[in-house]
Amino acid sequence: DQQVKQNSPSLSVQEGRISILNCDYTNSMFDYFLWYKKYPAEGPTFLISISSIKDKNEDGRFTVFLNKSAKHLSLHIVPSQPGDSAVYFCAASNTGNQFYFGTGTSLTVIP
Amino acid sequence: SAVISQKPSRDICQRGTSLTIQCQVDSQVTMMFWYRQQPGQSLTLIATANQGSEATYESGFVIDKFPISRPNLTFSTLTVSNMSPEDSSIYLCSVETGGSGNTIYFGEGSWLTVV
Numbered sequence: 040d041q042q043v044k045q046n047s048p049s050l051s052v053q054e055g056r057i058s059i060l061n062c063d064y065t066n067s068m069f070d071y072f073l074w075y076k077k078y079p080a081e082g083p084t085f086l087i088s089i090s091s092i093k094d095k096n097e098d099g100r101f102t103v104f105l106n107k108s109a110k111h112l113s114l115h116i117v118p119s120q121p122g123d124s125a126v127y128f129c130a131a132s133n134t135g136n137q138f139y140f141g142t143g144t145s146l147t148v149i150p
Numbered sequence: 151s152a153v154i155s156q157k158p159s160r161d162i163c164q165r166g167t168s169l170t171i172q173c174q175v176d177s178q179v180t181m182m183f184w185y186r187q188q189p190g191q192s193l194t195l196i197a198t199a200n201q202g203s204e205a206t207y208e209s210g211f212v213i214d215k216f217p218i219s220r221p222n223l224t225f226s227t228l229t230v231s232n233m234s235p236e237d238s239s240i241y242l243c244s245v246e247t248g249g250s251g252n253t254i255y256f257g258e259g260s261w262l263t264v265v
Contacts, residue, residue, distance in 0.1 A: 048253060073192065077254065079246060082185075082195030082208060128254055130193075137240055137261065138187065143254040 062129035173243035178223035
């Protein structure tokens with residue numbers, strides 16, 4: 040059973056607008072979350088993380104929001120750029136050691 | 151969708167030995183990927199395994215240390231050879247589906263501890 044879910048397989052956004060990628064999880068014990076960016080057939084690139092003691096973490100154009108009561112996190116990219124077009128997947132952990140992964144959302148930023 | 155089964159899920163290995171991890175997918179996929187996730191660190195791609203050809207290794211990983219087999223479209227193995235404590239890690243296999251590889255599935259991982 041998938042413990043981490045990304046229910047939107049794809050998303051298209053106009054350049055300069057905000058991209059919002061969503062991730063839901065089922066295990067309330069998860070306390071650390073990551074977002075990765077990935078191009079097909081390449082290794083993933085770590086983007087941003089958040090621990091459960093926070094509800095927001097910001098790094099440049101990337102902000103991750105965590106809603107523990109809803110077991111939901113989201114990644115905001117603003118402004119979106121064509122180079123942001125990639126697959127984004129989230130990961131969650133309850134120990135910092137083993138992670139559970141979402142299946143990804145393919146983001147297309149339209150110039 | 152794709153369901154991935156990995157074996158073993160956990161093992162404790164003696165220094166200098168080798169262990170083979172198996173990855174079985176419930177559907178045919180062209181490319182399978184092997185990753186390492188060391189404690190507290192993010193994912194690192196080890197190699198890409200295509201059926202019928204040699205695996206492609208990322209920088210820092212070599213075939214002698216991590217030989218890979220890909221005998222058919224649903225199965226792959228990764229061997230961690232001559233293990234040292236630095237090889238203690240979670241090893242994950244992954245597949246991508248969809249026309250542009252935009253859906254990613256991971257196995258639950260094989261957690262190896264080398265003593």
